[in-house]
Amino acid sequence: MGYGPSLAKSADAKDAYIRAEGLACVRGERLLFRGLNFACAAGQALQITGANGIGKSSLLRLLAGLLKPYAGTMEVKGALALSDERLAMDTHWNLQRSLDFWARLDGRGDTDITSALELTGLADLADVPVRYFSTGQRKRAALARVAASGADIWLLDEPANGLDTQSVVLLGTMMQRHLEAGGIVIAASHQPLPLENPRTLSLADYRP
């Protein structure tokens, strides 16, 4: 199992943090990066940049506890939420029901789902089966799952991929609101994100 009891939501999101020291990641017998250090406190955003295949997604999976680091240590306080390329929804169910399943696991209520749908501009699509969604709508559905989870630390893999201009603005608002509430956003993206001066971490600097 990963670390940290992420099921128990921290009472005060203000003290969430995530720290990494000397992280190294090996995938398929290839060293992707090493000696990676960073720290994020409540209200901070971090954008991970780098070319395709450099290890952005692997770093996020590492932070999410889905991969074990080859070397180094991580410290996480607060619940995590991950949005990657897979939607993790039953595509024959409608969006409302899919989100409801995750909300039940997270101990969240209907109001959380409603506000997440509004934040991502999906309120009109709540009763449409997920399989009819376009690429951008799927991405927003995954973001809605993250927003509804109430987690302190958001790990977003290419959150702006496939989003139209208007949705990118929505994404910016959503992330900004999360940061103001004392959350943390760590996003891997090769394109600029709609964040006010985010710190960036270029994985190219940590190549072996």
Add this chain to the structure above:
Amino acid sequence: MRVLGTLIWRDLAHAYGFGGRGGSRRGGFVLPMVFFLAVPSIYPFAVGPDAQILGRTGGGMIWIAALLAAILPIDRLVTPDAEQGFFDQWAVRGIAEEWIMLAKIVAHWLSFGPPLMLAGVIAAGLLGLDAGQLQVIEAGLAIGTPGLAALGVMIAALTTGLKGGSALGGLMLLPLAAPMLIFGAGSVLQGGENGLLLLAAASLVLVALSPFAAAAAIRAMRE
């Protein structure tokens, strides 16, 4: 408990297609039941309608049918969830894989055990078994199907991510299910009622071990 209930509810909703439109994605409970009934329906055509032969071999036949019906849905138990990222999302939430697998075993049993026991009555009728034999078969199915469900989930987890995993899964399940088949079919024979106790033991071992084996398989797949 809330987590476990939610996970079981979701798998049951898939199997029985309740709660909202869309129906059951994963073939549901009807297919294993029809499959289970198809075997005793065609069996008399193959061996002839002699009531004595049917009565003597019918119990074993029903157990073979139950085993084959249990193999049928194993490629839908774990693989779709793994491919769509459900297991990763559960792991991020800190839900232990052992709980997830236990939920899957319970849900899988609920979606094929009771329907199979219901169909067992019809199967016994098709083969002309007497009331005593039917009683032993029903007791055996009640005891044995949880073990078959656990075995199915374990094999499904072990073969997830493999090419041709479902065919391989069927092959892997058969030898592991052999003890259940021997004790289950043996209990139907004259004076074989003690077979039920051994069947219960085999079933219990599988139910106890499978969540851990299946959980380890899912974790190993991530690396």
